[in-house]
Amino acid sequence: MELRRRPFLTDPGETLLLSESALDSALRLADWREATGLDLNRIVLDGLTAVPLPLYMATPPGPRQFSEVTPSMLWHPLFWLPPRLANRYAGLPTGEGGAPEVESNELWSIRVGLELAISGLYSEEEGWLDILSTLDIDVDDPADVARIAAWQAGSPDEVLDNIDLDQYLHLQGNPNWALESALSxxxxxxxxxxxxxxxxxxxxxxxxxxxxxxxxxxxxxxxxxxxxxxxxxxxxxxxxxxxxxxxxxxxxxxxxxxxxxxxxxxxxxxxxxxxxxxxxxxxxxxxxxxxxxxxxx
CATH class of the missing domain: 1.20.120 (Four Helix Bundle (Hemerythrin (Met), subunit A))
Known part of the structure; x- marks a missing residue:
């Protein structure tokens, strides 16, 4: 299956970091909710990216992270962040007077945006890499969508269980480069x-x-x-x-x-x-x- 890139929410030539329009931010949030089915409590609302980000949470055994997301939207790389990128750092010296605190939404959003942009998972000209297309899964095929939905509900799937975006992300030399950049x-x-x-x-x-x-x-x-x-x-x-x-x-x-x-x-x-x-x-x-x-x- 040919690899796909999908434009979604951003315009050609638009960077992933920072939003140029207050109104566009609100409209994109509405479009994101409609496309994904996510409630507001699963969306980062105060990030510094041009698009909304899904909020990762601890999940009990059984249903998957983002089991409520519209299955055909799981092509999006934002739903497959590896744990080191999906989770928040603790003990960062970003509190008042340098006091340690958990990574904020703003800081996390910069870190995510940097990693996705530098890796090419997001392209300013062509949009987002369709992650599932790299595994020969087509979200335009009803049979594949049913497969994704079954996996979301807890059914095992060797391919979906082993998706790892770290193969795309630039970790050589300094795995904390994005955090260090985001802090600055x-x-x-x-x-x-x-x-x-x-x-x-x-x-x-x-x-x-x-x-x-x-x-x-x-x-x-x-x-x-x-x-x-x-x-x-x-x-x-x-x-x-x-x-x-x-x-x-x-x-x-x-x-x-x-x-x-x-x-x-x-x-x-x-x-x-x-x-x-x-x-x-x-x-x-x-x-x-x-x-x-x-x-x-």
């Missing part, structure tokens, strides 16, 4: 992600407030409400900011606020939202520029 990238990637998402929300608001767009009051309010919902979640970790409280207020004003005309809404919640987003973008855009300079050096 955690702070700049976090700041760059804030800058990118703030910029995308500025663009979203600009599109609807541009006079040539001739947006009506409802469209304007709806857009600000969506932007506020996204920002309240995606900027929750921002230091020295009550992002959740600020954006909850903006969202409430967009949905329920009484304004005598569109101009007063523009000079109130819209201006406040824009000012907040510009402040965050400007504060962290330099970090993004530095990362891009390093990538092209």
């Amino acid at each position: 990238l955690l702070e700049p990637f976090t700041e760059a992600q804030w800058a990118l998402r703030a910029n995308s929300l500025i663009d979203m608001i600009l599109e609807v407030t541009d006079p040539t767009a001739r947006s009506g009051a409802k469209e304007l309010r709806d857009t600000i409400g969506v932007a506020a919902t996204l920002a309240g979640v995606q900027f929750a970790g921002l230091p020295d900011e009550d992002a959740a409280g600020f954006w909850a207020q903006i969202e409430d004003q967009a949905k329920n606020g009484l304004f005598p005309n569109q101009g007063s809404f523009m000079s109130g919640p819209v201006l406040e939202a824009n000012s907040w987003l510009h402040r965050v973008r400007d504060a962290y855009w330099g970090t993004l520029d530095e990362l891009q300079t390093l990538q092209t050096a």
Whole structure:
């Protein structure tokens, strides 16, 4: 069977690390849930990758890890991470004052993204390697899908039981290279992600407030409400900011606020939202520029 690559969620030329759009992040989460059947409690929601990541958990004997996933989606390499990559490191000096703590979602997501990108399991141009196609299993064949479903339910399968992505991953010399890289990238990637998402929300608001767009009051309010919902979640970790409280207020004003005309809404919640987003973008855009300079050096 010919090896396959499948585009899924990302666009051609898109890197696996960092998400450029706050709205795309939310839409991709919805698409990921629909395609995989995963509940939110099995998805990493605060990672620093362009796509959602499945959350690995301890499983009892019997059903497999991700037994609830739509069988035809098990072609995806994210469902076959080896234990050293699927599991979290403990005792990392990332807590306050260097206190030891378990690897965070953000740090883990960088580590996973680095390994999958460097190994070629994810290609910016062609998408994801279909892992099952390397084993002559075709998720477009109903018989093979039934085989996968039986394995998910606990039936033995010599081929599926022995999938090991370490054969693709670069471990020579230093098996901890991705962790070491992720530790050094955690702070700049976090700041760059804030800058990118703030910029995308500025663009979203600009599109609807541009006079040539001739947006009506409802469209304007709806857009600000969506932007506020996204920002309240995606900027929750921002230091020295009550992002959740600020954006909850903006969202409430967009949905329920009484304004005598569109101009007063523009000079109130819209201006406040824009000012907040510009402040965050400007504060962290330099970090993004530095990362891009390093990538092209």
